[in-house]
Amino acid sequence: xxxxxxxxxxxxxxxxxxxxxxxxxxxxxxxxxxxxxxxxxxxxxxxxxxxxxxxxxxxxxxxxxxxxxxxxxxxxxxxxxxxxxxxxxxxxxxxxxxxxxxxxxxxxxxxx
Amino acid sequence: xxxxxxxxxxxxxxxxxxxxxxxxxxxxxxxxxxxxxxxxxxxxxxxxxxxxxxxxxxxxxxxxxxxxxxxxxxxxxxxxxxxxxxxxxxxxxxxxxxxxxxxxxxxxxxxx
DNA sequence: CAGCATCCTTCAAGATACTG
DNA sequence: CAGTATCTTGAAGGATGCTG
Numbered sequence: 001x002x003x004x005x006x007x008x009x010x011x012x013x014x015x016x017x018x019x020x021x022x023x024x025x026x027x028x029x030x031x032x033x034x035x036x037x038x039x040x041x042x043x044x045x046x047x048x049x050x051x052x053x054x055x056x057x058x059x060x061x062x063x064x065x066x067x068x069x070x071x072x073x074x075x076x077x078x079x080x081x082x083x084x085x086x087x088x089x090x091x092x093x094x095x096x097x098x099x100x101x102x103x104x105x106x107x108x109x110x111x112x
Numbered sequence: 113x114x115x116x117x118x119x120x121x122x123x124x125x126x127x128x129x130x131x132x133x134x135x136x137x138x139x140x141x142x143x144x145x146x147x148x149x150x151x152x153x154x155x156x157x158x159x160x161x162x163x164x165x166x167x168x169x170x171x172x173x174x175x176x177x178x179x180x181x182x183x184x185x186x187x188x189x190x191x192x193x194x195x196x197x198x199x200x201x202x203x204x205x206x207x208x209x210x211x212x213x214x215x216x217x218x219x220x221x222x223x224x
Numbered sequence: 225c226a227g228c229a230t231c232c233t234t235c236a237a238g239a240t241a242c243t244g
Numbered sequence: 245c246a247g248t249a250t251c252t253t254g255a256a257g258g259a260t261g262c263t264g
Binding site for chain 2: 017024
């Protein structure tokens with residue numbers, strides 16, 4: 001999979017439409033970590049775990065272009081940038097919740 | 113993202129656990145197309161759209177190893193292989209449904 | 225701090241050909 | 245039909261260095 005890039009023509013199938021916007025691991029993790037509230041770039045990088053700046057930046061830019069994420073720059077020294085979910089981004093929470101619930105249940109059945 | 117490969121140590125976060133099993137486009141599409149019922153290899157390849165045999169085979173094998181998909185071979189000529197969701201695979205339907213619902217709604221708001 | 229620019233590596237995935 | 249076996253490529257992603 002891929003799509004760094006943004007929404008092109010929408011697929012016929014709604015599932016594919018969703019995949020075209022959050023169809024990779026990073027975006028789901030960004031969503032997860034922004035769900036509780038706004039975070040700075042550095043915080044995000046920490047909470048996600050193993051992302052390079054480059055990748056995180058690219059994913060955030062893509063999600064911003066897709067209207068899922070809001071980016072706010074503060075003119076301070078040192079600079080501060082805060083990311084948060086837009087309403088559209090928030091609307092993805094049910095998907096996230098179902099993934100959370102499934103993973104939780106899976107771990108209880110098969111987990112270590 | 114990636115994971116052709118299968119479940120290793122489970123991540124702490126349930127969302128990541130889920131991602132480790134269906135964290136790529138192909139698996140979600142396979143899930144979608146097996147949700148209504150069993151399908152043959154060729155049918156799957158058609159309904160998914162643009163998958164090479166190689167990729168489709170690899171994804172199916174991985175999902176089989178993870179216990180999401182059941183593979184049944186019939187000793188016929190020409191050979192027939194049917195794929196279906198296991199109970200565990202079926203249990204992923206809520207995630208799929210939430211993705212379907214979101215995509216549908218998104219298309220109504222922004223789609224052509 | 226939050227990035228952009230570069231270079232480099234690796235692996236997923238496409239294409240093609242062959243087979244039980 | 246449902247694969248397996250190779251070969252190749254393209255893009256994702258890592259590492260490093262520089263800057264407003």
